[in-house]
Amino acid sequence: MTDSSTTGSTGSDPRSAGAADDIPPAPPRPKQRRFAGTAAQIQGSLTFYKFFAFATGIMLLILVAKMIMDYGFGYELYAGGTTAAGAENTLGFYPKESVVDGTGISYWTAVVHGWIYVIYIIAGFRLWYLMNWKIGRLITIVLGGVVPFLSFVVERKIAREVRLDMESNPEAVRRY
Numbered sequence: 001m002t003d004s005s006t007t008g009s010t011g012s013d014p015r016s017a018g019a020a021d022d023i024p025p026a027p028p029r030p031k032q033r034r035f036a037g038t039a040a041q042i043q044g045s046l047t048f049y050k051f052f053a054f055a056t057g058i059m060l061l062i063l064v065a066k067m068i069m070d071y072g073f074g075y076e077l078y079a080g081g082t083t084a085a086g087a088e089n090t091l092g093f094y095p096k097e098s099v100v101d102g103t104g105i106s107y108w109t110a111v112v113h114g115w116i117y118v119i120y121i122i123a124g125f126r127l128w129y130l131m132n133w134k135i136g137r138l139i140t141i142v143l144g145g146v147v148p149f150l151s152f153v154v155e156r157k158i159a160r161e162v163r164l165d166m167e168s169n170p171e172a173v174r175r176y
Contacts, residue, residue: 034169037130045127046162052120053155056145059113064148066106069093078102120145131162
């Protein structure tokens, strides 16, 4: 009498016979990954970076215009309040300290730009990390948010490099 458990161990199972011969060998894996993230992570990080590069650039231009009006001409953008002439103010440029009970928009412009710049640095750091770039690229990204108009130029250059790197090294993207 034969036990069914002993027949399976002798290799008579038709599914196991020849199955190892049908599987091609695994492709060679790169010794070191080119990127530190998946294609989806890099793509999402690039979109996040591009959005905040644009927002940082716009806010930096507004901040520069505010500084020119403030320090160059002595005017500030006020919202609300009453002017020195007694007129109601909704939104306008007036000489400094000439609007009573109004809110100076200049302060809030600087605060909003500062926080957007912080998020821009975080977005740039994440992209830099996932792309496995050298430190010089991170410094370029950080400086892109400090010089007016440079964030737009750096964003285009970085986005182009990410796309080219991803297209030219598809095997180097980490897969989970």
